[in-house]
Amino acid sequence: MTGSSASAHRETAANGHKVSSNGTEQKDRKVELGKKVTLLRGISIIIGTIIGAGIFISPKGILKHSGSVGVSLLVWIACGVLSLFGALSYAELGTCIKKSGGHYTYIMEAFGPQMAFIRLWADLIAIRPAGMAVISLAFGQYILEPLFMPCGIPPLAVKLATAIGLTSVMYLNSMSVTWTARIQIFLTVSKLLAIAIIIVPGMYQLFKGETRHFENAFDLSNVQLSGMPLAFYSGMYAYAGWFYLNFVTEEVNNPAKTVPLAICISMAIVTSCYVLTNVAYYTVMSAEELLASSAVAVTFAERLLGNFSIAVPVFVALSCYGSMNGCIFALSRMFYVASREGQLPEVLSMIHVRRHTPLAAVLIMYPMTMLQLLVGDIYSLLNFMSFLRWLFIGVVVLGLIYLRYTKPDLPRPFKVPLFFPVVFCITCFFMVFLSLYSDPVNTGIGFAISLTGIPAYYIFIYFNHRPKWLQRTLDSFNRTMQIILEVVPADQ
DSSP states (O other), X not given: OOHHHHHHHHHHHHTTEEEOTTSOEEEOOOSSOOOOBOHHHXXXXXXXXXXXXXXXXXXXXXXXXXXXXXXXXXXXXXXXXXXXXXXXXXXXXXXXXXXXXXXXXHHHHHHOHHXXXXXXXXXXXXXXXXXXXXXXXXXXHXXXXXXXXXXXXXXXXXXXXXXXXXXXXXXXXXXXXXXXXXXXXXXXXXXXXXXXXXXXXXXXXXXXTOOGGXXXXXXXXXXXXXXXXXXXXXXXXXXXXXXXXXXXXXXXXXXXXXXXXHHHHHHHHHHHHHHHHHHHHHHHOOHHHHHHOSSHHHHHHHHHTGGGXXXXXXXXXXXXXXXXXXXXXXXXXXXXXXXXXXSSOGGGGXXXXXXXXXXHHHHTHHHHHHHXXXXXXXXXXXXXXXXXXXXXXXXXXXXXXXXXXXXXXXXXXXXXXXXXXXXXXHHHHHHHHHHHXXXXXXXXXXXXXXXXXXXXXXXXXXXXXXXXXXXXXXXHHHHHHHHHHTEEEOOO
C-alpha cells in the first residue's frame, strides 16, 4: 500500500466510510468502541478475573497465618466485606467519572498527570506483564497436567502451552469485543461450575455429619496476633480483581446502574464461593492436611469424586484462561485511555477500521509478557511490585475522599457512605506498611522501579520541545503502525 493510498484509506475510514475494492465509498458505522458490556458481561468480567487458580490450588495462606479453621473462615468473610467497601468506592468513582481506564483515570482526575503517569509506568514495565506471565504459566501447567499424569511436565512444554494460550487470548481480544465478552461469560460459568462441583459434595458431607474437622474450630492456642495481618494480606490478594469493570466504563451500558449492580452481585457470589469452598475442603481434610497438600482441589476430588479428579486441572486451566481474557480486555482500555491523554504513543488510542477493537492497545502487552516468560524471574518481580498495587489502590480511594471536598458539586448518581472508603483506605495503607516492615529490600526495589517513572515523565511527556530526532521517531512509529494494523483515530 502506498503512502497516499494508505492516507486516503485512513481518512475515509475515520470519517465513517469504507472503501470497496472498486474504489467507491460506502457508508459504514462509526469507528468507535461500542457500549457492548451488559450487566451479565460486567459480572463475568469481575468474577472471571477475581477467581483464578488460587482457590483450587493453594487457599492456605489465610489458614497458615490465622492459626485455626474458624478464624480462617472469619478472615475470608472479613476480606470479602473489606473488598466490597473498596469495590463500592470504585463504583462511585465509575459513575461520577464516566471514563474508562480504572486506577489511571481516577488518579489523573484527583491528583494530576504526573502521579497518573507513575502508576501507568509501573503497570507497563513490570506489574502487568509479570502478573499476566504468572497466570499464563499456571494455565500452561494445568492444561497439560491430565496428559502427563502422574509424571512431571517438561518445562519447555509448559512454556509452549503458555505461549499458545497467551497468543490465543491476544488474538481473541484483537478480533471482536462481542466474542471476547461471550467467551468470558462461558469461562466464568465453567469456573463457577468447578466450584459447585466442590461445594455440593462438601455440603452433602457436612449434612451427613462430617464435622470432626470443625471441632474446636475456634481453638485459639495456635492463633498469633502477629500473623493476622499476613492472613488479611493473603485474603485481600485472593479477592483482587473487583476493579476491572472500571477499566471499561465507556463501553458499559447505562454505567450509573450497571457498574454498582455488577460489583455488588459479583462480590456476593465470590465471597460465598470462597467461604463455602473452604468449608467443603474441611469436610474431608484437616487443617494440617490442607496445609500439606500441593493442590487442595485435586486432593479433595481424589477423596470424594474418584477418577473425576482428573478433570480438576482442566477446570483450573479454564479458570486461568478466564482471568487472562478478562485482564487483557480491561488493561487494553487503560493503555487506550493513556494514549488518548497523550501519555503513550498515539497509535494506542486508535481503533481497527473493521473489527472496532483497540488493536494496538491489546497487543502492547504481548511482547513484554512473552519476554518475561522466556527470560525473566517473574516471581521476584511480583514480590517487588505486590505492594505497589495496594499503594495505588489506596491512593485512588483517597482520591475519592479528596474529590468529595474539592468537587462537592460533581454529579454522583451512586454515592457510598464515607465510612466505606475511609476503612478501605486505612486497610490498603496498612498492607503497604506491612510490606515495608516484612520485606523492606524487595519493597524498596519495587518503589525504586516505580520512581523511574518520574524522569520518564519529564523526558517523554512534560517538556513541550522534545528532541527533534525523538519526535521524528515517534511520528514515524505511529504512521507505520497505523498502516500495518489498519487502525484509525476513534470518532468522537
